[in-house]
Amino acid sequence: MRPPMKPLKALDDALAELLAHATPLPGTDTVTTFDADGRVLAQDCVSVLQVPPQDNSAMDGYAVRCADVAAAGVVLPVSQRIPAGSAGDPLQPGTAARIFTGAPVPAGADVILMQEDCEALAAAAAAADGLGAVRINAVPQAGQWIRSAGEDITRGAVVLSAGTRLTPAELGLAASIGQHQLQVARRPRVALFSTGDELVMPGEVPPEQMRPGAIYNSNRFFLRAMLLRLGCEVTDFGIVPDRRDATIAALRDASAAHDLILTSGGVSVGEEDHIKPAVETLGTLDLWQIAMKPGKPFAYGQIPREGGAAHFMGLPGNPVSSFLTFALLVRPFVLRLQGVLDVAPQSVAMRADFSWPKADKRREFLRVRHNAAGGLDLFNNQSSGVLTSAAWGDGVVDNPAGQTIAACDTVRYIAFSELLA
Structure with missing residues (x-):
């Protein structure tokens, strides 16, 4: 007899419970800034310093004293030239310094005139030092085009x-x-494997030779890619046969040297779903029914090992369900293991250019993408097995339980760039 179904768990409650288990991993790595x-x-x-270290010029132009430029058309001799990377001498009253972007402002100068507001005059019109003179064609305001010391970092x-x-x-x-x-x-060490005798790896069997009931293992590819994007070290354990002894052996091996074991498929309670009894043989497991669509079945547990325990997460087998439960539950968990505090994806309000007339009792994540009119279009098949919807879309509408959507309604949109970052 099948055990009675537990009540559906709210997604936010499930995430809060998961994050309570996500203690940051011990140990750190020292890496070069180039590789971080x-x-x-x-x-x-x-x-330990201020940035910029001293007042510097934000423009190519001339450093002057405001008091020396009371009106447009003033001509000042150029007393020095200050390129970036060198320091000038104090600016003498009644002179200008040719200065370039990033160069320190000489003592005594209180304004920079950009070169577009100035006219360089020939050396013959100036003092004998050969630097020429400059006609200033604008009246400056004190402090303009000067980047103050420490204005970026103190x-x-x-x-x-x-x-x-x-x-x-x-x-x-x-x-x-x-x-x-x-x-x-340090990078989380994650063991990844799939369960299911129906699964075949691309390249092992050509499409025309696939046996009846067999499918290619797509989940393994996108789960590994998402784990790598999160900075994990991933060990791929491949496809585990639908046998309890094989599942127990894979879990035992994976728990020895990994922080997290992630599986897809086999988290229901059918006769061929061996994950639950296998994890319970080695450790503890909670099998949850999440109030989200797609992605209802989800499992979390721990498998003891020497010096601690490995976390276990079991995702549903349907590809879109697996994709979204990873994005909404596994991703924040993995980030929190690394010490990230803000793990919530950002959402924005957008206009729905579609209708969704049938409300569901679960919170729905509808695959959509932007259109040229600034709204959102809906993929025509929202089935949990249609991975095309995730490749076609650029995000999801987070639709509350019991909520219908009419065209032009404002909806909550979460971009895949947020969910996969």
Whole structure:
């Protein structure tokens, strides 16, 4: 007799329960700033200097004293030339300094005139030093085109906080304060395998020779790719036969050296679904029915090992269900293992250029994409087995349970770029 079904668990409740188990992993790695893209900072980055280190010019032009330019048309001798990377002498009253972008502003100057507002005059019209003169054709305001010392970063400031997932912009910021290497969270070690005798790997059997009932294993490819994008070290255990002994052996081997075991398929309660009893033989398991569509069956557990336990997550076998449960539950869990605090994907309000007249009792994630009119189009088949919808779409509409959608309604849109980042 099948056991009674548990009540559906709200997606937000399931995520909160998962994150409560996601203690950041012990240990850190030291990597060069060049190689830190996508890694998660393990400690604050504190600046020991200010950026910029001194006042500098934001333009190619001339450094002058405002008091020397009371009206347009003033001609000043050019007393020095200051390229980026060199320091000039104090500016003498009644003179101008030719200056270039990034060069330090000489003491005494309080404004930069960009060269478009000036006219360089021949050396013959100026003093004998041969630097010529400049006619200033605009009346400046004090401080214009000067980048103040420390306006970007002050000394002692926390430039990047622990838990920051590093992007190219953050790498440049770290480099700007002299950080040539960074302490980052170690990569989660993830064991990935699929269950199901119906699964065949592409390349092993040509399409025309597929046996009846066989399907190619698509889940293995997108799950591995998403894990790698999250910075994981992935061990692919392949396809595990639908036998309890084989499933137990695979789980035992995977738990020994991995932080997380991720499977797809076999998390229901049918006679050929061996994940639940296999995990329970080795450790503990909660089999949840999530109130989301697609993606209802989901399992979380732990398998003890020497020095701790490996987390276990079982995803549904249907490809879109597996794709979305990974994006909405596994992704934030893996990020939290690395110390990331803000793991929620960002959503935006958008216009639906479609109707969805039949409400569902579960929270729905409808595959959509932007159209040229600035709205969202709906893929015509929202089945959990139609992976085409995820490749065609650029995101999902997060539609609350019991909610219909009429054309021109405002809906909550989550981009795949958020869910796969």
